[in-house]
Amino acid sequence: MTVQDFNHCVDSYSDGVYRFIVKNIGHEADAQDIVQTAFEKLWVNRDKVETEKAKSYLFTVAYHQMIDHIRKDKKKSTTDNFEEVKGHIQTSSNSELKQILLRAINELNPTQKSLVLLKDYEGYSYQEIGEIMHLSESQVKVYLHRARLILKGKLIHLEKMSA
Amino acid sequence: MKINIQNYESYCLLYIDNELSAAERREFELFMQENSALVNEFNALQQTVLTPETLLFEDKAILYRYDEMEASLPSSFKQSLYREEAKVVDGYFTRTRIIGIASIAAILLLLLGYQFYFSNSINVKNDKENRQTNNKSLKLKSSKDSNNLVRVDANNNLENNTLTKHKSEIAKANGSKLFTSNNLPSLKETDIISQEIKTQDIIIENDVVTNTISSEVTNNLVSDKNAISINNNNSPILNNTNIPSETTENYNTINTDEHDRSIYIANFEIDGDKLRGVTRRINALFKRNKNDKQK
Known part of the structure; x- marks a missing residue:
């Protein structure tokens, strides 16, 4: 990987990695640190990582950095994280449904949340998500479907509450 | 399905x-x-599907890498910047050379010390002998001044008799009959004068005497108060003259084979055995250096 290839990865993937992390942990500064660490590792291993797999490599590193961060910072509640994130993110739609969905997603466990984010935000396939999160394809499918059903139930419940 | x-x-x-x-x-x-x-x-x-949001990572500048970061100097230029360690040039005073010079200096000092010691001991011996002869001459002179200064013990041995005989011969040679074995007559004025004139001769002759008789006899003659008694009350010369006290110390030649002897260099006392060990070591060092050079 040349310097130009690396900088192209920065332009192409840094926003996605940052979004993925900040949606998961809900803290911008920590998310920036994690993103920076991921690109540092990519730079160190630039001779080993192919340019085509740089995105997957970056998300893999960032995801495991995030897991470590979550384990170290268990005191923070996901709800608080959501409240903190809510004020910073630039949402394309400020609909009430979206806010309810975001609240429901924050109530998922980290694995389910990551599965949903990787699938919906980044569009990864089950296989790619499995590679990033070190899960099998069938596990990704089962866990993700389970998360969707949980979200559906929460959405129905919240809509009934709001109604 | x-x-x-x-x-x-x-x-x-x-x-x-x-x-x-x-x-x-x-x-x-x-x-x-x-x-x-x-x-x-x-x-x-x-509805559970999230719509993608635009969320930007603003500090991309900290992530970028530039070619300048990878810039490196060519190896030929790096080698021109290297500095070699300065070579240490051996000076004239190397370790072995310093040891050799120090050894020579030590040997010279030892030789000077030996020479000084021997010359000093010889001078002391000569001074002692001169002092003894002077004492004898003074005794002889005092015996002339007084009528009854010297009394020879009847129990003196044969050597004492020989000495007194020799003394009487000297006295006879001076024209007076001063010395006899049993009776010493009183001295006349002329005899005293003549004795003073020939003091040097007596001293010389007394040297002959002391050389001919054994040291033991000499000790008996000089130091044994039973053999020779001096009447200080009747001897003004003796009263007015500071006669050095007689000592029985004899200066013998140095026996270099004796291990316990002490060597004096000026006022310093040196153990002869240790000094011998030092000289042997120095000799061994020279031999070893010589062998190393030959190799």
């Missing part, structure tokens, strides 16, 4: 996650058109 009422939910999720093939997607869409009652269920699952 055909889509039916039992497995449609799974197909719904796969359709939402875009994991169906094109044919499966068409089949699923056809199934949903035929079962419109399930559309609400599908729409509820469809």
Whole structure:
């Protein structure tokens, strides 16, 4: 990987990695640190990582950095994280449904949340998500479907509450 | 697998996650058109999909890398910057050379010390002998001044008799009969004068005497108060003259084979045995250096 290839990865993937992390942990500064660490590792291993797999490599590193961060910072509640994130993110739609969905997603466990984010935000396939999160394809499918059903139930419940 | 009422939910999720093939997607869409009652269920699952948001990482500048970061100097230029360690040039005073010079200096000092010691001991011996002869001459002179200065013990041995005889001969040679073994007559004025004139001769002759008789006899003659008694009350010369006290110390030649002897260099006392060890070591060092050079 040349310097130009690396900088192209920065332009192409840094926003996605940052979004993925900040949606998961809900803290911008920590998310920036994690993103920076991921690109540092990519730079160190630039001779080993192919340019085509740089995105997957970056998300893999960032995801495991995030897991470590979550384990170290268990005191923070996901709800608080959501409240903190809510004020910073630039949402394309400020609909009430979206806010309810975001609240429901924050109530998922980290694995389910990551599965949903990787699938919906980044569009990864089950296989790619499995590679990033070190899960099998069938596990990704089962866990993700389970998360969707949980979200559906929460959405129905919240809509009934709001109604 | 055909889509039916039992497995449609799974197909719904796969359709939402875009994991169906094109044919499966068409089949699923056809199934949903035929079962419109399930559309609400599908729409509820469809709502769980997040719409992508625009969230930017603003500090991309800290992530960029530039060619300048990879810039490196050519190896030839780096080698021109290297500095070699300065070579240490051996000076004239190397370690072995310093040791050799120090050894020579030590030997010279030892030789000077020996020479000084021997010359000093010889001078002391000569001074002692001169002092003894002077004492004898003074005794002889005092015996002339007084009428009854010297009294020879009757029990003196043969050597003493010989000495007194020799003394009487000297006295006779001076023209007076002063010395006899049993009776010493009184001295006249002329005798005293003549004795003073020939003091040097007596001293010289007394040297002969002291050389001919044994040291033991000399000790008996000089130091034994039983053999020679001096009447100080009747001897003004002796009263007015500081006669050095006689000592019985004899200066013998140095026996270099004696291990316990002490050597004096100026005021310093040096153990002869240790000094010998030092000289032997120095000699061994020189021999070893010589052997090393030959190798």
